[in-house]
Amino acid sequence: MHYLNEMLHNRKLQNILQYVSKNIPYYDNIINSDCINNSTFDELYNVFLEIPITNKTIIRNDYKRFTNYKLSNLKIDNSFESIDYNGQESVIKLADKMLIAEYTSGSDGIPFMVIKSFEERIKLGMNLWKLRNTFHPASSEKMLYFIHKPKFINYPVTFFRNENNTTSVCDEIDFIDGSQYTWWHTCTRLLDAYMNIISKNEIECTFENLRVIENNAAFLSDKNRKKYEMFYGCKVANNYGCREIWNIAFDCREQYLHINEEVLFFELIDDNDSVITEPNKYGKIVLTSYYLKEMPFIRYAIGDSACYLDGTCKCGRNTRRIKLQGERNIIIGSNGLNGDEYFTNVVYGVTFSEGINFDSILVTQIGHKKFLVNIKGNHNNKSIIEQSFTQLADEYIPISDCEYLFTYNNEFEQKSIFQARIESA
Numbered sequence: 484m485h486y487l488n489e490m491l492h493n494r495k496l497q498n499i500l501q502y503v504s505k506n507i508p509y510y511d512n513i514i515n516s517d518c519i520n521n522s523t524f525d526e527l528y529n530v531f532l533e534i535p536i537t538n539k540t541i542i543r544n545d546y547k548r549f550t551n552y553k554l555s556n557l558k559i560d561n562s563f564e565s566i567d568y569n570g571q572e573s574v575i576k577l578a579d580k581m582l583i584a585e586y587t588s589g590s591d592g593i594p595f596m597v598i599k600s601f602e603e604r605i606k607l608g609m610n611l612w613k614l615r616n617t618f619h620p621a622s623s624e625k626m627l628y629f630i631h632k633p634k635f636i637n638y639p640v641t642f643f644r645n646e647n648n649t650t651s652v653c654d655e656i657d658f659i660d661g662s663q664y665t666w667w668h669t670c671t672r673l674l675d676a677y678m679n680i681i682s683k684n685e686i687e688c689t690f691e692n693l694r695v696i697e698n699n700a701a702f703l704s705d706k707n708r709k710k711y712e713m714f715y716g717c718k719v720a721n722n723y724g725c726r727e728i729w730n731i732a733f734d735c736r737e738q739y740l741h742i743n744e745e746v747l748f749f750e751l752i753d754d755n756d757s758v759i760t761e762p763n764k765y766g767k768i769v770l771t772s773y774y775l776k777e778m779p780f781i782r783y784a785i786g787d788s789a790c791y792l793d794g795t796c797k798c799g800r801n802t803r804r805i806k807l808q809g810e811r812n813i814i815i816g817s818n819g820l821n822g823d824e825y826f827t828n829v830v831y832g833v834t835f836s837e838g839i840n841f842d843s844i845l846v847t848q849i850g851h852k853k854f855l856v857n858i859k860g861n862h863n864n865k866s867i868i869e870q871s872f873t874q875l876a877d878e879y880i881p882i883s884d885c886e887y888l889f890t891y892n893n894e895f896e897q898k899s900i901f902q903a904r905i906e907s908a
């Protein structure tokens with residue numbers, strides 16, 4: 484296997500498979516725990532390959548069989564009401580421990596609850612800080628979170644309640660331009676929103692102390708990385724991860740994504756569900772977390788595709804490197820047009836030409852000429868927004884006769900402006 488440290492993975496894989504075979508209803512018939520004990524990596528790997536690949540839909544439809552037995556007794560469905568819900572995370576209080584429920588949603592906008600213990604989050608969090616520090620010195624007091632902290636109660640301004648409201652964004656820019664933050668944890672959509680307002684209003688800002696922008700969970704093209712590095716005058720580090728498992732791969736100093744082999748077992752799978760080991764061949768990403776036990780993820784397809792890179796990295800690390808497939812950002816059937824770029828212009832056009840405020844817009848391509856446009860945060864001027872959007876999209880997008888369907892769902896989770904819907908797994 485390409486660069487895989489089998490000794491290291493054998494022990495960790497053995498542990499988690501043993502755990503799920505005894506504690507997770509879905510796996511007790513599937514994994515024979517006797518076959519796992521004292522097995523060599525090859526023996527273990529053969530058992531592993533027989534485990535069915537799962538995805539968000541499979542788990543969501545059979546939720547209780549994928550969480551541990553104790554949690555299965557909780558009324559998970561009702562816990563949405565019974566806990567402090569701040570939009571992204573909430574606390575579940577049990578007699579003997581506290582758990583955190585994290586929420587994510589796919590392109591369908593239906594929330595998916597992921598449960599972790601405090602200990603699990605600390606373990607994953609420490610691992611992430613270690614990775615950050617291999618890229619550039621990082622510390623929590625110098626880190627500005629644009630995302631994952633929805634209420635920003637510790638900051639004097641409200642971040643991104645409404646990213647198209649020029650006045651509030653100018654307040655934010657003013658605040659962080661003079662701040663001591665060296666590292667921003669953000670995503671491409673918010674970087675574009677800042678760039679747009681700074682350029683349009685000719686705001687003078689230097690972000691003098693800024694050293695690293697960490698792109699979180701949105702696809703980052705080489706072209707966009709260069710654009711942000713030029714504009715903000717710092718390095719952009721790619722943190723590829725998901726809410727379910729947290730970090731999956733992190734940029735090294737040479738800006739290549741190295742798989743986070745310490746916390747997970749990483750696979751690429753082709754259309755026939757066979758494992759890909761050779762470089763430069765794209766397949767879907769399938770993950771097994773070593774440490775998540777409250778709600779384990781075993782051979783979990785997260786809906787992204789990647790390929791392994793060939794050769795060794797100049798950074799000196801010998802963990803495997805991947806290149807993500809950016810097809811979610813490419814308009815299907817357009818010969819490679821970047822949907823993020825085109826629809827960013829449309830979205831900002833709507834703001835400026837009509838002076839309409841909304842929180843954000845997510846465009847999902849659901850057919851060759853069919854786009855679903857979800858608008859968050861404005862339910863008053865529907866007809867004006869829809870008319871303006873359609874008109875500008877017809878003007879900017881060089882594909883004729885496109886159809887735009889509008890929805891108003893505030894629960895949509897959004898990292899980029901455009902996504903082509905890829906059916907997961």
Ligand SMILES: [Zn+2]
Pocket residue numbers: 735736737738739741796797798799800
């Ligand atoms: Zn490297």
